[in-house]
Amino acid sequence: MFHAPTGxxxxxxxxxxxxxxxxxxxxxxxxxxxxxxxxxVRLNAHAPYSNFKVGAAIRAASGAIxxxxxxxxxxxxxxxxxxxxxxAAMVAAGETELTEVYVIADSPMPVSPCGGCRQRLAEFGxxxxxxxxATTGGAEQVATLGELLPGAFNxxxxxxx
Ligand code: THU
Numbered sequence: 001m002f003h004a005p006t007g008x009x010x011x012x013x014x015x016x017x018x019x020x021x022x023x024x025x026x027x028x029x030x031x032x033x034x035x036x037x038x039x040x041v042r043l044n045a046h047a048p049y050s051n052f053k054v055g056a057a058i059r060a061a062s063g064a065i066x067x068x069x070x071x072x073x074x075x076x077x078x079x080x081x082x083x084x085x086x087x088a089a090m091v092a093a094g095e096t097e098l099t100e101v102y103v104i105a106d107s108p109m110p111v112s113p114c115g116g117c118r119q120r121l122a123e124f125g126x127x128x129x130x131x132x133x134a135t136t137g138g139a140e141q142v143a144t145l146g147e148l149l150p151g152a153f154n155x156x157x158x159x160x161x
Contacts, residue, residue, distance in 0.1 A: 034059055035134070037067050038102040042082070042136075045069035049076065054105045056082035060095035083117035087124060098125040101145075104134040110141040118149040127152075
């Protein structure tokens with residue numbers, strides 16, 4: 001199931017292809033890679049109940065990177081995932097398309113976005129978007145958003161409304 005996709009169908013121009021190819025080597029104006037951003041923001045996670053800190057970094061269509069960490073609450077269902085935080089930061093900054101995702105946790109195997117976050121990511125990312133799942137120990141797995149959420153519910157299902 002997991003593989004390293006080569007590009008994006010939806011973002012098919014040469015600029016975006018180059019951006020995808022540079023992948024995690026790309027540096028932002030702040031000098032941070034997608035991976036470094038996720039590693040750093042994870043340290044800010046508020047996870048006193050699960051003791052499971054997660055960091056997420058999202059590259060938006062402009063190339064800007066947005067970060068998020070999980071923020072738990074004593075009323076457990078009110079907690080939010082790292083991916084949700086990164087998406088909120090991206091949308092608050094005025095961007096609505098994501099082109100790459102990196103998620104990291106101190107887990108025995110690369111951390112897998114929860115079902116709800118797969119749907120959240122699919123709201124703003126094409127099926128070809130590359131999602132890297134990682135451990136703090138250095139393991140990585142890559143999948144596309146389409147592979148993580150096959151048969152996603154989308155606006156096609158609400159046609160003629
Ligand atoms: N969590 C995330 O932030 N992202 C994921 O992809 C998986 C789970 C958080 C939610 C909760 O704060 C903790 O990890 C344990 O489930």
